[in-house]
Amino acid sequence: MTRRKTVMIGMVGVQLDSGVGPGRWERWRPTVNACRYPDLIVDRFELLHERDYTALAETLADDIVSVSPQTEVRRHVFDVDDPWDFEQVFGQLHDFSKSYAFDLDREDYLLHMTTGTHVHQICMFLLAESRHLPARLLQSSPPPKKRRTEPGTYRVIDLDLSKYDQLAARFESEHAAAMSLLKAGIQTRDADFNALIERIERVALASTAPILLTGPTGAGKTMLARRIFELAHSRKMVTGDFVEVNCATLRGDGAMSALFGHRRGAFTGAIEAREGLLKRADGGVIFLDEIGELGADEQAMLLRALESGRFLPVGADTEVESDFQLIAGSNRDLDAAVRDGDFREDLLARINLWHFRLPALAERPADIAPNVDFELAEYTRKSGRKVSFNRAARERFLQFATSPAATWRGNFRDLNASITRMATLAPGGRIDEATVEDEIARLQRAWQGRAQEGDKEKFLRRLMGEEAFAELDRFDRVQLADVVHVCRECQTLSEAGRRLFAVSREQKKSNNDADRPSKYLARFGLRFSDIKALRR
Structure with a gap:
């Protein structure tokens, strides 16, 4: 069987690889010594270097051939103005990865991570992790000082985390904990809803861009917004507070002041200055529920704050800054609101980067049972009084709750109220069939009356x-x-x-x-x- 060739890719180390004359052989030079390991045959070395260090690269190429005659050395000029500029370095390495003719059927690739600036190493790691550079990592270490002429040691690291059981288990555990946090610990069973929460988790841990949560009233937008904040805060994505406001409660002149603050004397009654909710959310998250209820002036000011991080408090001459993440909630069709002229199209475009629609409770019949258990546990926690269903009563309630007759028009608000009523009236802390039948009749009357x-x-x-x-x-x-x-x-x-x-x-x-x-x-x-x- 033909042996697969080993190809090493590495950056010239301006400090570690330097040296001239016979004395250079008394130094530990990682690029040369990477080709001296007796159990690692390097067939080709792709040596990347800046144009200013061409002479050093030529010396290294000659020395590699002298210690490992079977190694072919190819030099690649790596032109950047500043080797510590992340954007320049990443761009050059990315271009190299796109232009290089990788032959994965015949060659194995090692990425030498010991040389180059920290920026070089970080960029190479990212490109290896994304498989733009389909290579394993090689980390070399020097020998003891008394044996400097020896090549030292090395380790090969494969970024395929699936091969590391303990690491994979740890990441899976963190993922499960994040999912549980977003779902308030409820063991939901609806596959579509679980997939939605998983997407939200990935976004919450990767971006602080605006998030738009839509869905019917009572679908859980406020609770989810707070859970997104808690998850981001636990991973240091945000460091400030969670600020919540229902935009439907902001009316008239007070709306601008509440959101953006005002200066003392800005209007009649402005006895003291007010910082405003957007400033209070600096470094954190602001949840604007029912964002479609904002007036035209507030929408315009919010758009500027999102685009620049700056806004003008009422009565002020100088703008203030606030670095906040926006989570917006709406039960309205914002696209229709744009068509009707009630909502700014440019603001919708700005907050619509990540849009997640929360389904109504009636769309998730498989999740009603675990939510019933959650609401009952919450009642026990808040009231200090333990209440449970008897078996027949629970079966009867779930039969009704998951049937088409149960419209759950108020979604989780209806469910919470229903469980609270039954738990409060439960004789001896046990919800019986009679209590359930009374509650079913009450829900049916209420829903029928609300049907439009x-x-x-x-x-x-x-x-x-x-x-x-x-x-x-x-x-x-x-x-x-x-x-x-x-x-x-x-x-x-x-x-x-x-x-x-x-x-x-x-x-x-x-x-x-x-x-x-x-x-x-x-x-x-x-x-x-x-x-x-x-x-x-």
Whole structure:
């Protein structure tokens, strides 16, 4: 079998590799000695050097050949104005990695990490980690002082962390802890939601750019924003505080002052100066919930603060600085708000770099059970009174909670309130079936009272798509939206047929309750299974 060639890539060490005359052989020169190890045959050395050190590179090339005749040395001029300039060094090394003809089928590559500036070493490490330089790392060390003529020792490090079980386990443990933190310790089971949280984790640990969280009211945007801050703070991504404000509560002249601060005497009643929430978030995170409720002036000022880190407090002549990360929340369709002229398009573009939509609770039936357990544990923690379900009661509540009849219009707010009510009324700290049945009836009455025609049409729009929905006559739109709404609430198509045609079916001798709604839906290209599959 033909031996694979070993190719070493290294930077000339201006200090460590220097030396002239016979005395140079009494020094430990890592570039030369990397080719002297008896158990490491280097077939080719790709020697990178700055133009000013061409003479040193030529001497090193000659010395390598003298100690290792089988080693071919190729020199590459590495031109940078400042070897400590990260951008220049990385750019040159990146260009080298793109232009070099790596032959992974026939050659193994080692990246000599001992020489060069720290900037050189960091850049080479990053390019090796990203596989732009598909090489293992070689770290060489000098021999004891009394044996300077010996080559010393070396270690080869493979950056494929999958080969290091303990390291892999440690990273997996940190990843699991981060995921648990973002989910408040809830063992969620919904695959799509877990994938969403995993993406958020990667962003939170890699970037302090704005994050936009959207989704219906009560979906957990505020809690998630705080958890993102806690995760970033634990990894020193941010060092300041978490500042939270609901923009729907900011109105009139007070909105600018609350966000950006004011100077003393800026307006009537401004007795003392105020720093503002953006300044308070300096070094930390500000969560602007319901950002779509901001006025035009506040949007313009916020955009400037995001782009420059500077803004002008009310009544001030001098701008102040604040280095903050923005997490924005909205239950509104901000794209529609832009079309309607209610939200700045340039601000949306600025905060929309990382956009995550939190699903409604009804879209995550698999996660309702662990959230029920979480809410019950939270009630126990806050009240100091331990409460639990009996088995039959828990099964009955979960059966209802995961059915289409449970719309969870208020999402986690509804669930929290429901658990709180049952836990408070539980006789002897045990939630029984009677308590559950009373709560189910209460939820159904509340949801029925809150159901609006606009919500029915909103669901129909998602079901059909914008184009097909726009082609419906107003008459068909209203009627079809109601039929679809009934289908959503029923377990079977036959049940929907009985509810939709309760009067006329009595006049028929035989009934196929599923046939009439099925044919009606088919006129619009819809099926009962499509309706049940879409849970939002």
